[in-house]
Amino acid sequence: MPSSHFVWWLSTRVLAPFFALAMLAMGAYSALHPNKSDLVALHIHPGEFAVLIGVSAVSRAYFIVPRSISTGTISSVERTESPPYVAETGGFGLIAVIWLICLFDTWYYWLRPYWNLTFVRADAP
Numbered sequence: 001m002p003s004s005h006f007v008w009w010l011s012t013r014v015l016a017p018f019f020a021l022a023m024l025a026m027g028a029y030s031a032l033h034p035n036k037s038d039l040v041a042l043h044i045h046p047g048e049f050a051v052l053i054g055v056s057a058v059s060r061a062y063f064i065v066p067r068s069i070s071t072g073t074i075s076s077v078e079r080t081e082s083p084p085y086v087a088e089t090g091g092f093g094l095i096a097v098i099w100l101i102c103l104f105d106t107w108y109y110w111l112r113p114y115w116n117l118t119f120v121r122a123d124a125p
């Protein structure tokens with residue numbers, strides 16, 4: 001198999017489902033076990049909630065819904081200082097589009113083939 005075919009196969013069949021499921025898992029984790037100090041640093045207003053989208057050794061990145069949708073920013077809580085520092089960076093739209101593409105790839109390459117096998121189509125004889 002040529003290397004370009006392998007890269008395409010790897011990105012659509014392995015990396016895309018991993019990214020799609022990892023984002024869902026981090027969001028569920030942040031909903032079930034919120035980090036109180038991060039929420040205080042992010043200044044969450046009534047009607048807003050934080051969705052964890054990334055973790056590193058010194059920071060955690062969040063979508064603040066609906067604030068991130070209207071401003072297009074990702075909020076990062078930097079734990080290098082006390083109290084924690086919040087940095088706002090752009091990129092919400094890019095991350096959201098990449099995640100949606102990964103969800104579509106997961107459906108298209110992993111779920112759709114099994115969906116067609118398990119359900120009888122109306123036009124089948």
